Amino acid sequence: MTSYRLDKGGLIDRSTALRFTFDGALHVGHQGDTLASALLANGVTLMGRSFKYHRPRSVITAGAAEPNALVELREGGRKEANTRATMVELYDGLVSKSQNNWPSLDFDVGAITSLASSVFVAGFYYKTFMWPKSFWEKIYEPIIRRAAGLGTASKLPDPDKYEKSYAHCDVLVIGSGPTGLMAALAAARSGKRVILADEGSALGGSLLNEQEEIGGQSGLDFARGVIAELSSMPNVTLLPRTTIIGWFDGNIFGAVERVSDHLRVPDPYEPRQRYWKIHARRAVLAAGAEERPVAFGGNDMPGVMTATAMRTYANRYAAAAGRSVVVFGGNDSIYRTARVLKSHGIHVEAIVDSRKESKADAAGIPVLRGALVADAVGGKAVKSVHLADGTHINCEAVAMSGGWSPIVNLACHRGKKPVWDANLLAFLPPDNGPAFTVAGSAAGKMLLSECLADGAAKGAVDGKAIEIPKSRDEAFAISPLWWVKESHDKAFIDYQNDSTAKDLPLAAREGYSDVELAKRYTTTGMATDQGKLGNINAIAILAEATGRTMDEVGTTTFRPFYTPVSFGAFTGPFTGHHFQPVRKTPLHDWAEEQGAVFVETGLWMRSSWFPREGEDWLASASREVLATRGAVGICDVSTLGKIDVQGKDAGQFLDKLYCNTFSTLAVGKARYGLMLREDGIVYDDGTTSRLAEDHYVMTTTTANAAKVMAQMEFAHQALFPDLDVTYVSVTEQWAQMAVAGPKARPTLQKLMDGLVMTDESVPYMAALEVSIMGGIPARLFRLSFSGEHAYELAVPADYGSMVARAVMQAGDEFGITPYGVEALSIMRIEKGHVAGGELNGTTTAGDLGMGKMVSTKKDFIGRMMAQREGLIDPNRQQVVGIRPVDPADRIRSGAHILKQDDTPSMANDQGYITGVAWSPMLDMWVGLALLANGRARHGEIVQAWDGLRGHRLMAEICDPMHFDKENKRLHA
Amino acid sequence: MLIPCPHCGTRPVEEFTFLGDAAPTRPTTNDPSSMEAWYEYVYLRNNPRGPIEEYAHHSGGCRSWLVVSRNTETHEVFGAVTARDFSKAKEAKA
Amino acid sequence: MRYNVFSLIKNSFSGHKNWEPAWRDPVPQKEYDIIIVGGGGHGLATAYYLAKEHGLKNIAVLEKGWLGSGNIGRNTTIIRSNYMLPGNNPFYEWSMKLWENLEQDFNFNAMVSQRGVLNLCHTDAQRDAFARRGNAMRIDGVDAELLDREAVKEMYPFFDYENARFPIKGGLLQKRGGTVRHDGVAWGYARGADSRGVDIIQHCEVKGIKVENGKVVGVDTNRGFIKCKKLGLATAGNSSETAKMVGMRLPMESHVLQAFVSEGLKPYIDGVVTFGAGHFYVSQSDKGGLVFGGDIDGYNSYARRGNLPMVEHVIEAGVAMIPSLSRVRVLRSWGGIMDMSMDGSPIIDKTHIEGLYLNAGWCYGGFKATPASGWCFAYTIAKDEPHKLNAAYRLDRFKTGHMLDEKGQGATPNLH
Amino acid sequence: MTERTFNRVSPLQDVALQGRFGADKGAVGVSFTVRHPMSIVTVIARAGQGAATAAALKGHDAQWAGSDQWFVLAENRGEGALYRELKAKLGGLASVSDQSHGRVIIRLVGPRARAVLAKGTPVDLHPDAFPVGKSALTQMAHVGVHLTRVGADSYDVSVFRGFSESFWEWITEQAEEFGYQVI
Numbered sequence A: 001m002t003s004y005r006l007d008k009g010g011l012i013d014r015s016t017a018l019r020f021t022f023d024g025a026l027h028v029g030h031q032g033d034t035l036a037s038a039l040l041a042n043g044v045t046l047m048g049r050s051f052k053y054h055r056p057r058s059v060i061t062a063g064a065a066e067p068n069a070l071v072e073l074r075e076g077g078r079k080e081a082n083t084r085a086t087m088v089e090l091y092d093g094l095v096s097k098s099q100n101n102w103p104s105l106d107f108d109v110g111a112i113t114s115l116a117s118s119v120f121v122a123g124f125y126y127k128t129f130m131w132p133k134s135f136w137e138k139i140y141e142p143i144i145r146r147a148a149g150l151g152t153a154s155k156l157p158d159p160d161k162y163e164k165s166y167a168h169c170d171v172l173v174i175g176s177g178p179t180g181l182m183a184a185l186a187a188a189r190s191g192k193r194v195i196l197a198d199e200g201s202a203l204g205g206s207l208l209n210e211q212e213e214i215g216g217q218s219g220l221d222f223a224r225g226v227i228a229e230l231s232s233m234p235n236v237t238l239l240p241r242t243t244i245i246g247w248f249d250g251n252i253f254g255a256v257e258r259v260s261d262h263l264r265v266p267d268p269y270e271p272r273q274r275y276w277k278i279h280a281r282r283a284v285l286a287a288g289a290e291e292r293p294v295a296f297g298g299n300d301m302p303g304v305m306t307a308t309a310m311r312t313y314a315n316r317y318a319a320a321a322g323r324s325v326v327v328f329g330g331n332d333s334i335y336r337t338a339r340v341l342k343s344h345g346i347h348v349e350a351i352v353d354s355r356k357e358s359k360a361d362a363a364g365i366p367v368l369r370g371a372l373v374a375d376a377v378g379g380k381a382v383k384s385v386h387l388a389d390g391t392h393i394n395c396e397a398v399a400m401s402g403g404w405s406p407i408v409n410l411a412c413h414r415g416k417k418p419v420w421d422a423n424l425l426a427f428l429p430p431d432n433g434p435a436f437t438v439a440g441s442a443a444g445k446m447l448l449s450e451c452l453a454d455g456a457a458k459g460a461v462d463g464k465a466i467e468i469p470k471s472r473d474e475a476f477a478i479s480p481l482w483w484v485k486e487s488h489d490k491a492f493i494d495y496q497n498d499s500t501a502k503d504l505p506l507a508a509r510e511g512y513s514d515v516e517l518a519k520r521y522t523t524t525g526m527a528t529d530q531g532k533l534g535n536i537n538a539i540a541i542l543a544e545a546t547g548r549t550m551d552e553v554g555t556t557t558f559r560p561f562y563t564p565v566s567f568g569a570f571t572g573p574f575t576g577h578h579f580q581p582v583r584k585t586p587l588h589d590w591a592e593e594q595g596a597v598f599v600e601t602g603l604w605m606r607s608s609w610f611p612r613e614g615e616d617w618l619a620s621a622s623r624e625v626l627a628t629r630g631a632v633g634i635c636d637v638s639t640l641g642k643i644d645v646q647g648k649d650a651g652q653f654l655d656k657l658y659c660n661t662f663s664t665l666a667v668g669k670a671r672y673g674l675m676l677r678e679d680g681i682v683y684d685d686g687t688t689s690r691l692a693e694d695h696y697v698m699t700t701t702t703a704n705a706a707k708v709m710a711q712m713e714f715a716h717q718a719l720f721p722d723l724d725v726t727y728v729s730v731t732e733q734w735a736q737m738a739v740a741g742p743k744a745r746p747t748l749q750k751l752m753d754g755l756v757m758t759d760e761s762v763p764y765m766a767a768l769e770v771s772i773m774g775g776i777p778a779r780l781f782r783l784s785f786s787g788e789h790a791y792e793l794a795v796p797a798d799y800g801s802m803v804a805r806a807v808m809q810a811g812d813e814f815g816i817t818p819y820g821v822e823a824l825s826i827m828r829i830e831k832g833h834v835a836g837g838e839l840n841g842t843t844t845a846g847d848l849g850m851g852k853m854v855s856t857k858k859d860f861i862g863r864m865m866a867q868r869e870g871l872i873d874p875n876r877q878q879v880v881g882i883r884p885v886d887p888a889d890r891i892r893s894g895a896h897i898l899k900q901d902d903t904p905s906m907a908n909d910q911g912y913i914t915g916v917a918w919s920p921m922l923d924m925w926v927g928l929a930l931l932a933n934g935r936a937r938h939g940e941i942v943q944a945w946d947g948l949r950g951h952r953l954m955a956e957i958c959d960p961m962h963f964d965k966e967n968k969r970l971h972a
Numbered sequence B: 001m002l003i004p005c006p007h008c009g010t011r012p013v014e015e016f017t018f019l020g021d022a023a024p025t026r027p028t029t030n031d032p033s034s035m036e037a038w039y040e041y042v043y044l045r046n047n048p049r050g051p052i053e054e055y056a057h058h059s060g061g062c063r064s065w066l067v068v069s070r071n072t073e074t075h076e077v078f079g080a081v082t083a084r085d086f087s088k089a090k091e092a093k094a
Numbered sequence C: 001m002r003y004n005v006f007s008l009i010k011n012s013f014s015g016h017k018n019w020e021p022a023w024r025d026p027v028p029q030k031e032y033d034i035i036i037v038g039g040g041g042h043g044l045a046t047a048y049y050l051a052k053e054h055g056l057k058n059i060a061v062l063e064k065g066w067l068g069s070g071n072i073g074r075n076t077t078i079i080r081s082n083y084m085l086p087g088n089n090p091f092y093e094w095s096m097k098l099w100e101n102l103e104q105d106f107n108f109n110a111m112v113s114q115r116g117v118l119n120l121c122h123t124d125a126q127r128d129a130f131a132r133r134g135n136a137m138r139i140d141g142v143d144a145e146l147l148d149r150e151a152v153k154e155m156y157p158f159f160d161y162e163n164a165r166f167p168i169k170g171g172l173l174q175k176r177g178g179t180v181r182h183d184g185v186a187w188g189y190a191r192g193a194d195s196r197g198v199d200i201i202q203h204c205e206v207k208g209i210k211v212e213n214g215k216v217v218g219v220d221t222n223r224g225f226i227k228c229k230k231l232g233l234a235t236a237g238n239s240s241e242t243a244k245m246v247g248m249r250l251p252m253e254s255h256v257l258q259a260f261v262s263e264g265l266k267p268y269i270d271g272v273v274t275f276g277a278g279h280f281y282v283s284q285s286d287k288g289g290l291v292f293g294g295d296i297d298g299y300n301s302y303a304r305r306g307n308l309p310m311v312e313h314v315i316e317a318g319v320a321m322i323p324s325l326s327r328v329r330v331l332r333s334w335g336g337i338m339d340m341s342m343d344g345s346p347i348i349d350k351t352h353i354e355g356l357y358l359n360a361g362w363c364y365g366g367f368k369a370t371p372a373s374g375w376c377f378a379y380t381i382a383k384d385e386p387h388k389l390n391a392a393y394r395l396d397r398f399k400t401g402h403m404l405d406e407k408g409q410g411a412t413p414n415l416h
Numbered sequence D: 001m002t003e004r005t006f007n008r009v010s011p012l013q014d015v016a017l018q019g020r021f022g023a024d025k026g027a028v029g030v031s032f033t034v035r036h037p038m039s040i041v042t043v044i045a046r047a048g049q050g051a052a053t054a055a056a057l058k059g060h061d062a063q064w065a066g067s068d069q070w071f072v073l074a075e076n077r078g079e080g081a082l083y084r085e086l087k088a089k090l091g092g093l094a095s096v097s098d099q100s101h102g103r104v105i106i107r108l109v110g111p112r113a114r115a116v117l118a119k120g121t122p123v124d125l126h127p128d129a130f131p132v133g134k135s136a137l138t139q140m141a142h143v144g145v146h147l148t149r150v151g152a153d154s155y156d157v158s159v160f161r162g163f164s165e166s167f168w169e170w171i172t173e174q175a176e177e178f179g180y181q182v183i
């Protein structure tokens, strides 16, 4: 086909030659083209296939609402499915492909579904594919799935970067047509902070696409002048290529800036897209209006498009949709369209005006009044049109205009519904108050002069007016034109979803007459354009079919996103390893030197084990346990939450937080504490030490540190505001290491400045402020999670690794070994100490065997609710020890417990294993479990049932303390 | 949604953690006869469609607990006070 | 008119002009034996089973909006029975069994698709918790498989295994889990109930409940007073408001949960997958859109729409799990109002008022429960006592301390 | 008391390497400095002592850090010296906790510093809303931060030490488009 590029005009740079491919064929376009305009200019009108019937499709629009010309853009990890060719700025080297066809776009086998299309009406699949039952998943559904969907998404990681940013302004103006430019100008001249955003590749809105006259110059020059003024003002931010995607609570707008999508690849250091959250004190929506198609037969055929699109292709892109055109509509703008096309040398065969009369100027072009286009005829391209009265007109393209729908989407994102205007034949935006106003065509102002004035008025700050330039208005008179029922071919409402005008009365007949039900039954409005083109036509047809008014039918719900948004934009830089921040302990460097393998624990990286040559995790952890229990080990416990609690009422406050008592704790001592939730369930545990009369330092578990802090803040501020207490997290100030084992004391002794460590000077549960290594302030606690004679030493974090190295050196003569959380976990299970598996948010103090700790003398969080019958029932699951009867067997965490002879069933389920460990001390697997009435069942033989992994073995219930029951080692 | 923190100024919802209705008051006694009151305090909520006074923690900011007045149907925010002031005012009323 | 391929072809010859309405649009009668408030999945299923299983007549479902306008019409359509507590497990498995025969039962293709539900785990502790859960399932005859990293990788090679912040260590798979077309469920139950004589009355809002001498006698609606002998409330996110009509306060908060759909794609992800290191779950609809969601926004809400922070949160998690999602586009977001209970489990029970029954507290898991919930609620209403399957869903369990807390979060509804 | 110093190791020691990075055209947009070692002390007024504490902190570099809370900063002080000094001075009025090792302060200077920070914080950094001397507690990149405007074009951001490396990676990446240097 010959070129459809017009000889002159357009905002394209003819001196550039941009090469691109579509389905492998090479084409050339210019800077300023979109992929759609360049394809049209190259005579390529077949751009895609429809969803259900695989009908040949081309562009319907020249903008964001495009439902048909969706392509696969780019390749590899950059491949994007469903990209609107109308929004793709052409770049050299662009690669694109058509979608949803096989074997080719031109010859698409899927089109045979058209033959059976009389069966494939709206909702057909709800009525069939039910027999035989097994066929649905095996046969029908896979076929449907393969047929459905449009483009193919890449399965490779995206190589590009994304960014997020906040922005704040006094006035946000959305849309930069005549309305938006005036609004931004009015606001900006007052000195206020203004952001002007437009999704177009350049600012100017419809002024870039139309032949207008404003202030004695062309609309384009007017726009350029305003933009120049705005860009010179420091209080103005211009955001072209930026779509406002939604309006949210607090007048917060989401926006996506396509920073690099117009390039083959982004510049280094530049993101592909930037997601903005704009906090706007006030915003003006100047989004314009969308032209509606008319439902006539074959209104989806390549060559049929909205009149605005056809004018835009001619004016802005110097591309002709066809050499001869029929213009069809029910309003005055069709005359303008015909004149514009004529001015570009495109032959207009006729203006087909559905109305009997119009005063508009036809510039000598033949006009058929009171006439209707019933069908476009052709196939892959329009060859002619049939009018309802049987007239036949040859043409290559049809420009249609059903009227305008103000783009009210954003104004409806927070729940309000638009209101029908029977004169304008348009849904107008609801009143959202002064923080978010709507101006120009988006508010139903269809004349240019009205748009300029309305924009200026709505943008003005404190009523400060700016001068409004004179302009020339086009005539605007409109009559309803929705559906030409004389059509023979399908008349499409929702192009992409292939829903037709006839589907809507069918839905109504079947009981789906509510607009929301009709939407769901026919899928009208659910495609990527979200009904921007078709919904109002659908409402009109539904109204007629059910004898209701437009308002009675109403619109479906407008929801974000205004246009589809890439996941990457919302993700920003938080991908891959940067999904969440990494939190490292002050001993990280030291642990790394020691060859630690790290494990994610919440956001922390903790040293998990310290393998030596040839060791797996189990061998390493076992060796670490043996070394610790045999002599001395050192473990990083810095991740435990540490909270400084100070003040006159600190003790009283802790008494409220814990079920046991802290106000009586002696200075210089630590105590284990159990914290409940208000519902009586255990929340957290840890030791709290009293450093001074009015100063405690509390520790929490790693997992709950932040939650406990929030609970304290709540308890103090909301429940007990009269207590004179302060608390602050000092977790990060201290590097903390457990030094455990029979040689712990002689090891640490070497670091002490002056302190002679004895059972008297540092007794069990001592908590002392000491000085080490010649003046480093430290805290020394004699605590033990491992069951050994052990200490925890805390030093200011910057010294952490240095001190850990010193401890290693001091312990060298004893064979000191670093141990990680695996070894820690083995030792705690050997000793029956509870941790995450048992503190699972459903256990009580009694379940954990700590019922005696619960005070009955004071008020504390959780006291009352803990006494409910369900929480004191003796048949509750209680913590027990468990070990295989045959020491060669391996019990597994997560196995359930059955009585010795019971068959597996929920009714027979007695509990489950919460944690297991290979005990190098006992030479067998040992575990902890929660077992119904477990404390009374020590010695019972049970089944450890692990059907999930195909294991079942006999195990013995025992005391949770598997090792050193008398705690001799602790006090050794 | 923007929350006017009395300490930090106006901040967006992502900096806050919510804990629901602030109307229930923690009983002051542990007397067994108060069980019903405790149950109501811990478990029952008015859960209004419309205005609510709710606890919000400025967890991503100053870490104060606030009581925010807001409409649960429109998400309109009317204001915020500190939980401390709210509790004291409630106490004074009782 | 029965739906099948023959009726479809036959109707195509007459241009589909002769289809009968899927359900009638009746004028409310003055009195019903049983009124169900709420034309969502649970209300419609209840009416269906009251008619079908208990042979009851003279039933109405009153729905304030259009049929299925509540959470049934806006959920992410995941069905599964991977629960672990004795009070929950048999109930959800019964639901699964009902799903498996549902369409033939009510003659409507709701596209029950047992594509498998895979929960990923990222830590040893999570794997242990899955082992516990999987065994609780298996012990009761429910299918469950524990997968290691390699097995997950074989199923979904395009997830992030190399560069992940929280590496995938395995997962718990329930092959019988999957998805069901949400609207189809509402419509199928509606059609099934209607054909058994139930009056489904749309745009009929209950505004008051009349109780005399401790007994329900009827409801005030925007279409007048309607008498009834028994009244079942199945109003999901609006439950506190309806309970308030008889002066009841519920152990419940209403929260907004958002969901999302991407542009349509050719088959991309086969089953349902949930990410274990952030809140994200995804499946692909028969139409090709990726349907996904995550956490509730976190604040009390009746607004059916959420805010951007949760959008970002969910999508960040999604891309962390599947890096190639980065260039896929999200098309639409919406919200529904969840009846978040104080222990994350539902309530199906009688109340202290004679003839008044309550079905609520479904959190984000009530879609999968629809058949069993309707079935059990119908039983409870018909027999005036709970069935053993819903015996644990007592309203007084919070008072007695018999919570059913699968997540162990306690009385903090927005954490369930 | 004599002030003793020890060799403190910054968690960013191996990460914050000097040089120029990112876009290499034109002047740098932002310069980063890690302020280390610093003395940082949290001061929290006891009940009813907010005003008195604030008065007692006159003359110190005290930055607002929440209701009746401050971070007091100093450079070139020995280990624990500032903490001990404030504890002695404020005894009874306020609680004092040493955080010198617990937080890392990164200073941003330059014409694009504000744009870099806006990528993280929802705080409006316009000088009318966030003048010199003002501090805010907020979040950036999933990390809690304490942010202070210390000059027209300069800001201090302080984060928990454990997050500092991650945070450093994020904030410097945000500056790439403007070109940045680490001093």
Ligand SMILES: Cc1cc2nc3c(=O)[nH]c(=O)nc-3n(C[C@H](O)[C@H](O)[C@H](O)COP(=O)(O)OP(=O)(O)OC[C@H]3O[C@@H](n4cnc5c(N)ncnc54)[C@H](O)[C@@H]3O)c2cc1C
Pocket (backbone or CB within 6 Å): C037, C038, C039, C040, C041, C042, C043, C062, C063, C064, C065, C068, C069, C070, C071, C072, C073, C074, C075, C076, C077, C078, C079, C204, C205, C206, C207, C234, C235, C236, C237, C238, C242, C257, C258, C259, C293, C335, C336, C337, C338, C362, C363, C364, C365, C366, C367, C368, C369
């Ligand atoms: C985004 C989202 C995702 C979800 N994802 C899943 C999932 O993947 N899997 C899963 O199992 N569950 C999921 N759920 C939960 C599930 O949808 C609900 O738990 C379930 O649908 C609730 O039961 P329902 O269908 O009866 O509720 P609804 O459909 O909400 O029905 C309640 C009905 O009561 C009506 N009503 C209320 N008040 C009155 C009144 N006064 N008078 C008359 N009528 C009234 C309402 O209009 C509504 O139609 C999700 C929910 C949401 C919102």
Ligand SMILES: NC(=O)c1ccc[n+]([C@@H]2O[C@H](COP(=O)([O-])OP(=O)(O)OC[C@H]3O[C@@H](n4cnc5c(N)ncnc54)[C@H](O)[C@@H]3O)[C@@H](O)[C@H]2O)c1
Pocket (backbone or CB within 6 Å): A174, A175, A176, A177, A178, A179, A180, A197, A198, A199, A200, A204, A205, A206, A207, A242, A243, A244, A245, A286, A287, A288, A289, A333, A404, A407, A410, A439, A440, A441, A442, A445, A446, A447, A448, A449, A451, A474, A475, A476, A562
């Ligand atoms: N009968 C007719 O011919 C007729 C009918 C209607 C309008 N018009 C004319 O159209 C013009 C309308 O001017 P206007 O300024 O109101 O609109 P406009 O169409 O000129 O500009 C709207 C701009 O808003 C942008 N936009 C829309 N939604 C956006 C979003 N969510 N994010 C970012 N940008 C977005 C669009 O890209 C567009 O550039 C007037 O000249 C009017 O006379 C003519």
Ligand SMILES: Cc1cc2nc3c(=O)[nH]c(=O)nc-3n(C[C@H](O)[C@H](O)[C@H](O)COP(=O)(O)O)c2cc1C
Pocket (backbone or CB within 6 Å): A516, A525, A526, A527, A530, A556, A557, A559, C073, C074, C075, C076, C077, C182, C261, C285, C287, C289, C291, C304, C331, C332, C333, C334, C335
């Ligand atoms: C499983 C599922 C799939 C959906 N797929 C689409 C879709 O492809 N296109 C679309 O526009 N909306 C889709 N939706 C969203 C609906 O349009 C609608 O937003 C949702 O049902 C909530 O209703 P509301 O937005 O009218 O309040 C889907 C919803 C669900 C629950």
Ligand SMILES: [Zn+2]
Pocket (backbone or CB within 6 Å): B005, B006, B007, B008, B009, B058, B061, B062, B063, B064
């Ligand atoms: Zn605050």
